[in-house]
Structures are given as structure tokens and as C-alpha cells.
Amino acid sequence: MTPAGVEPCLGLWAETTGGHATLVNHSENHTFRVDAAAGRFFLRVHRPGYQSAAAIASELAWLTALRAETGLPVPRPLAGRDGEIIQRLSTAGAAPRHAVLFAAEPGREPTPADDLSGLFETLGRYAATAHRHAEKFRPPAGFVRPRWDATILDANELWGDWRKAPHVDGSVAAILTRLDGALRADLAAYGTAPGRFGLIHADMRLANLLVDADRVTLIDFDDCGFGWFMYDFAAAISFYEDDPRAAHWRTRWLAGYRTVRPLDPVDLAILDAMVLLRRMALLAWIGSHHETPLAQAHADAFAAGTAALAETYLDRR
Numbered sequence: 001m002t003p004a005g006v007e008p009c010l011g012l013w014a015e016t017t018g019g020h021a022t023l024v025n026h027s028e029n030h031t032f033r034v035d036a037a038a039g040r041f042f043l044r045v046h047r048p049g050y051q052s053a054a055a056i057a058s059e060l061a062w063l064t065a066l067r068a069e070t071g072l073p074v075p076r077p078l079a080g081r082d083g084e085i086i087q088r089l090s091t092a093g094a095a096p097r098h099a100v101l102f103a104a105e106p107g108r109e110p111t112p113a114d115d116l117s118g119l120f121e122t123l124g125r126y127a128a129t130a131h132r133h134a135e136k137f138r139p140p141a142g143f144v145r146p147r148w149d150a151t152i153l154d155a156n157e158l159w160g161d162w163r164k165a166p167h168v169d170g171s172v173a174a175i176l177t178r179l180d181g182a183l184r185a186d187l188a189a190y191g192t193a194p195g196r197f198g199l200i201h202a203d204m205r206l207a208n209l210l211v212d213a214d215r216v217t218l219i220d221f222d223d224c225g226f227g228w229f230m231y232d233f234a235a236a237i238s239f240y241e242d243d244p245r246a247a248h249w250r251t252r253w254l255a256g257y258r259t260v261r262p263l264d265p266v267d268l269a270i271l272d273a274m275v276l277l278r279r280m281a282l283l284a285w286i287g288s289h290h291e292t293p294l295a296q297a298h299a300d301a302f303a304a305g306t307a308a309l310a311e312t313y314l315d316r317r
Contacts (some may be wrong), residue, residue, distance in 0.1 A: 001023075001030040001045050001091070001094070001097070002023070003020075003021040003022060003023055003032060005091040005094070006021045006032055006043065006045065006089065006091070007019070007020065007021050008091070009087075009089045009090070009091065009099075010034060010036070010043075011081075012080045012081060012082075012087045012089075012099075013041075013078060013079075013080050013081065013087075013101050014038075014081055015036060015038040015039070015041060015078060015101070016034045016036045016038070016041055016043070016101065017036065018036060018037065019034045019035055019036030019037075019041070020034070020035050020036070021033070021034050021043065022034075022035070024042075025207075026292055026293065027207075027289075027292055027294055028047055028050060028222060028223070028289075029044050029045060029046050029047050029050070029222065030044075030045040030047075031043070031044050031045075032045070033104075034101075039104065040104040041078070041101055041102065041103060041104055042075075042101070042102045042104060043099060043100075043101050043102075044099065044100050044101075044102065044222070045089060045097050045098075045099045046097055046098040046099065046100075046222075047097075048095055048097055050158075051098070051222065052144070053086055053098060054142055054144050055144050055145060055146075056086055056098055056100065057085075057086060057142075058139070058140075058142070058143045058144050058145050059145065059221050059222065059224055060077050060085055060086075060100070060221075061139070061140055061143065062134075062137065062139075062145075062199060062221070062224060063075065063077070063221050063224075064077070065133070065137060066130060066133055069133060070129050070130070070133050072126060072129055072130065072218060073105070073215060073216065073217040073218065074217065074218050074219070074221070075102040075103070075105060075217070075219050075221075076102060076103045077100050077101065077102055078101045078102065078103060080101070085100060086098055086099075086100060087099045087100070087101075105210050105212075105217040105219065106210065106212040106215065106217075107209075107210030107211045107212035107215065107216070107217055108210065108211060108212070109206060109207055109209065109210065109211075110206050110209055110211050111206065112206070112240060112243065112245075116206075116245070116249060117248065117249075117252050118252070119209070119211065119216065120236065120249040120250075120252040120253045120256070121252040121253065121255055121256035122216050122256060123204055123209075123216075123236050123253055123256065124233075124252065124253035124254060124255065124256025124257035124258075124259075125256035125257065125259055125260055126204070126216075126218055126256075127200075127201070127204060127229070127232040127233070127236075127253075127257060128256070128257040128258075128259070128260035128261035129260050129261075130199075130200070130201060130232075131198065131200070131229045131232075131261060132260060132261050134198045134199035134200070135194065135195075135198060137199060139199075145199070145224060145225040145226060146158055146202075146223070146225035146226070147225055147226045147227065148200070148202050148223075148225050148226065148227030148228075148231060148281075149187070149192070149197075149226075149227060149228070150183065150184050150187045150188070150277070152277060152280065152281045152284070153180050153183065153184065153277070153280055157284065159281055159282075159284045159285040159288060160284040160285060160287050160288025160289075161284055161287065161288070162176065162180075162280050162281075162283045162284040162287070163176075164284075164287045164288075165283045165284060165286050165287030165302070165303055166286065166287060166290075166299045166300070166302075166303060167299075167300070167302075167303040167304060168283070168287075168303045171307070172303050172304060172306075172307045175307040175310050175311060175314075176280070176283075176303075176306065176307060176310060178310070178314060179276060179280070179310040179313065179314060180280070182313070182314060182317060183273055183276055183277055183280070186270070186273045186317070187228075187270075187273060187277065190228070190266065190270045190273070192228075196228055196229060196230070196267065197226070197227065197228050197229065198226065198229060199224065199225070199226055200224065200225065200226070200227045200228070200229060200231060200232050201218065201221060201223075201224050201232055201235070202223045202224055202225055202227055202231065202232065202235055203220060203222070203223040203224075203235050203238075204218065204232050204235050204236045205235055205236060205237075205238040205239070206236075206238075206240075207220075208220040228270070228274060229267075230267055230270055230271055230274045231274050231277065231278065233250065233253050233254075233257075233271060233274065233275075234271070234274040234275045234277065234278035234279075235278055236249075236253060237249060237250075237275065238278060238282060239282065239298060241275050241278075241279055241305075241309060242305055242308070242309060250271065254268070272313055272316075273313075275309075276306075276309060276310060276313055279306050279309060280306065282298075282302070283302055283303060283306055286298055286299055286302055
């Protein structure tokens with residue numbers, strides 16, 4: 001999917017007719033910035049076979065409810081000329097793809113070079129606000145979203161098989177196999193009681209934030225689904241789980257979270273398991289998305305780094 005392929009389809013929305021598209025991200029989907037006479041917008045073109053139209057509609061239903069009922073700064077999807085939010089883009093030589101247009105939000109993506117202490121406290125508060133809302137949210141008929149639980153570790157899951165990721169062999173494979181079993185046992189013991197498990201964003205990492213002075217917008221609900229609430233912390237430190245500052249970020253995230261929603265000791269005790277579960281999910285994703293720049297950037301060292309974290313976890317366990 002290229003800007004040249006997208007631009008003939010921009011007439012599906014009144015706001016972007018005649019606009020110019022620029023590819024800004026290719027991860028799970030293709031995201032384009034669209035500059036038009038009416039302003040700036042962002043167009044998400046979905047990867048074929050990843051999320052169904054029903055799943056995308058469900059994502060947008062929760063996103064819209066969060067925006068209306070909590071005041072969380074989240075994106076605003078825009079309907080096309082036909083009144084539908086989900087559009088179908090047909091480009092030459094390619095199968096039609098689902099697409100959603102969003103109003104532009106101010107800000108830039110934060111980086112680890114920034115002072116992230118306050119940001120992680122904000123993220124904790126946002127996560128708790130979303131979780132509190134999820135506990136009361138009544139999904140509309142036909143609501144369907146992925147499930148992010150221990151089945152992440154299975155061989156045929158949505159993000160792929162961690163066993164097939166780059167450099168998962170020898171001693172690394174042996175350690176990760178032990179981790180797989182330990183995580184399944186520990187997560188089963190923690191359980192999926194309503195106060196621990198529900199609808200979550202599931203990808204609250206730095207790349208899905210826009211920071212504009214004191215305003216932090218949480219974007220990209222494409223992976224929202226049913227999982228453990230504490231998994232949202234693990235997602236927040238994606239790709240930086242072994243950063244020396246991770247323990248401090250955890251402290252600040254928890255401080256922000258507790259201003260909105262209480263936590264039990266068992267919720268704190270399961271955090272390390274959540275971090276490793278997320279790490280295994282990312283490892284699988286790197287193996288199944290080798291064509292993306294993000295996967296390529298982490299492919300060489302991610303398996304060994306995951307094994308090192310796993311050894312620490314297994315030793316403490």
C-alpha cells in the first residue's frame with residue numbers, strides 16, 4: 001500500500017478529497033498522514049486478514065464510548081460521505097482493504113531519551129480510567145475483539161509463534177520453553193476474575209502516544225481486546241523491558257493508576273509475569289512481521305534479551 005495507491009480513494013471522505021497522502025507508519029497496518037484543504041488527518045488502512053469489519057466496528061464502539069464517557073484524550077474517527085466510519089479501499093492490483101479516517105491530534109511520539117517519569121504516571125492514570133470504564137461498559141450486539149491471555153503463547157495465535165522467531169534456538173529455546181510453562185501456570189493461578197480481566201487497550205506503548213505540552217493523547221486502539229488489566233503496564237514498556245529505568249517507570253505507572261483504581265497485592269505480584277507474557281508476544285510478532293522496520297530493528301537481539309529476562313524470572317520463582 002503506497003501513497004499513490006491511497007490518494008485516488010481519498011474522495012470517500014469529504015474532508016480529504018484532493019488531499020496528499022504520506023506514509024508515516026507500517027507496523028500491523030499502514031498509517032498515512034493526509035494533508036488536505038480541510039486540514040490534516042490520519043488514515044489507517046488495515047492489514048488484510050487481521051481484523052474483521054465486525055472487530056473494527058467493535059474497537060470504534062469502545063473508543064467512542066471512552067471519548068464520550070471518560071474524557072480520555074483519544075482519537076476521533078470520521079465518517080465517509082456515505083455515513084459509514086469503516087470504508088473499503090480498492091486499489092489497482094490489490095484486494096480491497098478496510099480503512100478508517102481519524103481527525104489529527106496534536107503532539108509528537110515520546111522517546112526513551114525524554115524524561116518519562118510524568119508520562120508513565122499519566123499512562124497509569126489513563127489505564128485505570130479505561131479499566132474502570134471497561135468494568136461498566138455494555139458492549140453492543142456483535143461486539144468482538146481478540147483475547148490477550150495465555151493463548152498468546154500458543155503456536156497459531158494472531159501475532160504468530162514465538163518458537164519461529166529469529167534466534168530462538170539452542171539454550172535460548174530451552175529457557176523460553178521453561179518460561180512458557182511457568183507463565184501458563186502463574187497466570188492460571190492469578191485467574192480471570194472480573195476485577196482482574198476485561199477490555200484493555202493492550203498496546204499503550206510509547207509509539208501510541210502523542211505528547212503536546214501537558215496533553216497526552218492515547219491513540220491506536222487496533223489491538224484492544226480482552227485481557228488482564230495489568231497487561232496494559234507490560235505493553236507500556238514494550239521493547240524497553242530491560243531498560244535500567246523500567247523499575248522507576250513501574251513505580252510511577254502504579255502511582256498514577258492508584259489515583260483512579262485500587263490494586264491488590266496479587267495484582268502487583270503478577271506484573272513480572274505480564275511483562276514476560278508481553279515480551280513473548282512481541283517475540284512472536286517479530287518473527288511473523290519480518291518485513292516491517294520495527295521487527296527488523298529488534299530481530300537480532302530480542303530472543304537473547306527475552307531469555308535473559310526469563311532466567312531472572314524463573315530464578316525468583
